[in-house]
Amino acid sequence: MYYWDYIYSRDKNCIISLDTSPKKFNKMPKGYLDIKIFTSDGTPIKNAYIKISAPDEFNEFIININALGYYPTKINNVQFRPGSLCTLNVNLNPIPLKNQVLNHDQIINLPKYESVQNIQNILELQQDEVRNLSFSLGVDSPEDTLIYLYAKKFTDEVYRLSDGKIKIEIFTDAKLGADREMIKSIIQDGYPDFIVQTTAPQVDFVPKLSVFDMPMVYSDVNNLRNTIRNDVFFQKISNAYSDSGYKLLGLSDILFRQMTSNKPIQNIDDFNEIKIRTIQNPNHIAFWESLGATVIPLPVSEIYPSLKFGYIDSEENSYEVIAGFKLYEVQDYLINTKHLPHIISLITSNNLYNSLSTAEKAIIDEAATIATLYTCRMAIERFEEREQILIDNGMTIIDLPEETKQAMKSAALPLYEKIREIIGDDALVDTYFQNSNFI
Incomplete structure (x- = not known):
């Protein structure tokens, strides 16, 4: 698998060039993707995080879109023609503020880009309160080892101390990598x-x-x-x-x-x-x-x-x-x-x-x-x-x-x-x- 990450901004053109064939055939022309993102009522989204992945060597791409305050959107089986422009108009549905769960992409990837201007306002809404958060934890070892038990005790205590608001999923046996x-x-x-x-x-x-x-x-x-x-x-x-x-x-x-x-x-x-x-x-x-x-x-x-x-x-x-x-x-x-x-x-x-x-x-x-x-x-x-x-x-x-x-x-x-x-x-x-x- 290989992938590309982009930050979308309504103030700038978001035209992305993508390989339309396996990397070993890199002489093939590229395809181009133009993405425009709106709310469900047609209002343009100011910023979003876009991850485009190619899970295999075929010309089929998966597009994941995350914008702070909106439900994540996933688009499967997107194909590009060499030298052609593919245009996607994507509508996102807003999450009520009280129900927002900030996921990995929103917490980690959005803040590191200067083009995201509204994240600080969101994070400061309840600065000293506990939000609904979802995380991952990786270990290289199987269950019934102390490395796993260390991870399990930590995740259990986080869940308990946060009254169930912060959830951490453990991935064992190098599922997330060695x-x-x-x-x-x-x-x-x-x-x-x-x-x-x-x-x-x-x-x-x-x-x-x-x-x-x-x-x-x-x-x-x-x-x-x-x-x-x-x-x-x-x-x-x-x-x-x-x-x-x-x-x-x-x-x-x-x-x-x-x-x-x-x-x-x-x-x-x-x-x-x-x-x-x-x-x-x-x-x-x-x-x-x-x-x-x-x-x-x-x-x-x-x-x-x-x-x-x-x-x-x-x-x-x-x-x-x-x-x-x-x-x-x-x-x-x-x-x-x-x-x-x-x-x-x-x-x-x-x-x-x-x-x-x-x-x-x-x-x-x-x-x-x-x-x-x-x-x-x-x-x-x-x-x-x-x-x-x-x-x-x-x-x-x-x-x-x-x-x-x-x-x-x-x-x-x-x-x-x-x-x-x-x-x-x-x-x-x-x-x-x-x-x-x-x-």
Whole structure:
């Protein structure tokens, strides 16, 4: 699928050129679309947001029209002839103000265009009241994982605190894209509206999050949480998100990342040439390469089939993810490496958050706080249950000898300075290390 976005203004001509054939045949002439939009009584609409999409390679387009205060309109199966002009006169029906539900396109896309002059008046009508709002939330994980439960608790609390006015639909199993796709599209396309995911795929977009990629720093979850909840540290991380266009709502953990394998790991030499899947994160890749492993970065959805068909020998993840994706069916051993914390964040975009009223922001913030504390508690409560699931399904749990852990730290020493340079904030790194067990 490919699509075009336009802002319609009655004061300007809105003639849109469109490819009338698949992109690979780009020598074909273009078709042209002239759109005029009116209210149901014939009054011209001043501004509207137009999204034109081509779901396949045929000359059939879908046109979605959103104008603030009017019911959305969808036109299917619009065709264009090469070099010809297609004219559409579209009538929109107004929504009574008391019944208005501002959807994703109206909240996110309209405010960013200067041609939309009436949006501020609409948003200020009930500045401190809670409107009927509808949002989406994407996760890369299946249900019955803590990432999903974090999202579910957040959405439930938003619904409760808003008396049912704010509804958030959760999309699991990467239905809205893999982690990297979602972290990019939430800014570029304004969709999904919220994300819960691990911080690891976010470092290309928020470089200071690389602090969580410094290996073998923490092995005690209480010390880790004391750092994450440190006001100075949290504010620095929050500012890092904000500088890149994101709003950090919550930061939790689901304990630590561990290694699974089809061969037992006991000493540093056992890592040599093992084919391991990692997150698509340059710091994670560098760490495993420092141990002598062959690294194959993959989205989480591709882990199971890659293990099943022998494309990789091992992978690394939290107990939650290992159990949730049933990796015990294709892996024999879980090695307690605790090489990295499994940090997850609940985020939205600055654009969306800033479009909310004071009361709506308070609801989102409070729901995020409740959900974050809930997730931390559930991570501890569910650990033994997840571990037992793995054991009951045939996995052997291996605790690494202390000398192997120290050898892993030594091998990774060059990476610490590299990450410190990426972060460019010594105070942030020093604050992260202050409760660590790093020697």
